[in-house]
Amino acid sequence: MATHRLPVAIRAPFEARTWREFGHLLLGLPLSCLYFALSIAMVSAGAGLLITFLGIPVLAGGLAMCRGFGAVERARARGLLGLDVSAPAPVRGRTGGAMSWMGAMLKSGASWRHLLYAVLHMPWAVFAFSVSVALWVWGWALFTYPLWQWVFPMYAGQDGIQLYGDGTHDFYLDSPFEIAVTSGVGLLFVLAGPWIIRSLTAVDRLMVRGLLGPSRLATRVTELESDRGVVVDTAAADLRRIERDLHDGAQARLVALAMDLGLAKEKLTEDPKAAALMVEEAHGEVKTALRELRDLARGIHPAVLTDRGLDAALSAVASRCAVPVSVEVDLPGRPAPAIEGIAYFTVSELLQNVSKHAGARRARVEVWRTGDRLMLQVRDDGRGGADMAAGSGLAGLTERLDAVDGILAIDSPEGGPTTVTAELPWR
Template identity: 80%
Template structure:
């Protein structure tokens, strides 16, 4: 049986997370003073010398130095706050020379954000350090006062902590009641301190992520480049699949059909009955080839989806599922063809997973619009255990959905049921 956990309000002062955050704040002050002093000195020198050429390399070097400070701060946040921020793109000149690099550094927005961090973080570090040391120092000293109260009469020559004294009247915290109240106040500070500390490092997280990481535009460009590569790879894989299906299915069947018809043509004069049998068999092969072509065309883009929309197309997919499927589509209009196609193939593959792996008795498909999102949900009462891990079909689906700014979420505990929810952008 697992031991009961202490309430968070009581356990917070003793958690490793709290002590790591304390270390982060204590180390942050001397580092921020160093960053501030070096940055202001070098940037001021570079700006002052811009009237001559010497100011350009000094200013570019100062910005490069600030990027180095940022690397240290990201590593510190990663080690002590468990907060990982990606580094911005490195600065590269167009031609590769020193002048090109200096121009690129001076025009790089991330470099100036690093300088802004070095300047802004020092006053915040001073505030955070002061508040943290005051709370922790007073809190733990007052909380443990009953343990070290004897120091005052033994070495200082007074009865305890002096709250008031004017030469004739003195008030010391020396009675058992006063000592207990002092310890209780200290306990309050000890319990409150970690939450104040977490609020302070939350601001540090904002500064690190906002000023030392890649910009939103750069992150978005990187994401779009990744999505573009995924779309290209997916399209190439689909083309290979279509080529393989055509080669192994209708193409091979039609080649065999051509040979059978050639043999039937040769036998037509000498053995009409055998030729008729061969033609009849060829007719059956034609029907099978046509069905394979229809299935292949449906796999590329079903005509029912184009003509009648998601409701009819998903009902058609559900009718071919190995388990009974209830389909509920509630859409005020049709989204663009690309989103509609992704929704159709996503539900199709999820239902194939239900047929092959879920061991379910029933499944349900719900499609609706929520604001500017197209929502899909496929549920089954199977054995559960589905994961969107690498190498799984759900991982491939998640990548395809993510390529159009969609989200795929899987809820599939062991023993079931399984619910897969997909959000796609609504682009009418």
């Protein structure tokens, strides 16, 4: 991270960000006047012609034009303000014809929001332009006054900036003290200018984000579609893992067990001792297969979680961890089964990371409820440095929690300790 010797208040007037935002306010006035004039003209003409068929295409065309203005404004905000706002979904008619498109355009809430932006932004742009230009220009002019004060006596026939004059008395800023004070006042304006400009552009950011982007409902639908894809992929991966574990583990052992029992059956009359030895080995294989099946069933959904809840299930997980783990569960009841299962597997994955990667001496698990949210926290005193980009299952956990509107927060500085907090809906 870059370090600066000058305080931010002194750097701000010279930073590129300030000049980009000032440029955004300068461009806003002519563009907003153009948007306002064209949109009002088109929409007024379309509304006036609605008594005839011509009003519908004119009004739809006006809304389409406003959407084009919105594309320009999103690009301008992206380039000058660093604000990246996604475009709303394109308008498509059901049948693909011109009438269908015009009907979809008139029904589109995003199109009307673009029209509202074109109308509302013009008065705001006039105010923001006037304030920013007056403040910025006068601030730099007064601040640099000692450098160009000589222009007045040489070319204007007066001693300096005229502060007062009524035909009898005149007062000019021409003495060294007055020039210094003028420059000091200009410096105050210059130092305050960037913060006022940022305040003005903050309103532009709100308008662009609120009126020119997709609606909250559309954004939510997109998030749910993405989360559904994550859930489907996770379920498919779990099914593949279960199939692989069954094929390579218990199934292979049961096949070998069947073969061993067949050989023991053949040797039963010829060599009873060898047959008994083979049956004993088969008995050991049965125990191993049962243990693998039990572990596999626990990985799918542990019976202790269903029967006794998170407290007992997490205590069982903690007992299998490679480091001592203390568990504290303070819940007034039980959350929804799906949320309970995700909470269980989240803590299990985090404790596996503690065992494999943290190098910790002890860990602690805390579970509690806050409002309508289920909170999980796993702490360890290990080496730290946990990062989602580095693997360790954290990225997968984040996706799984996102699928149910959950959040995963990681605080893991180098040298430790590591604290991972998960938040899930109680439902």
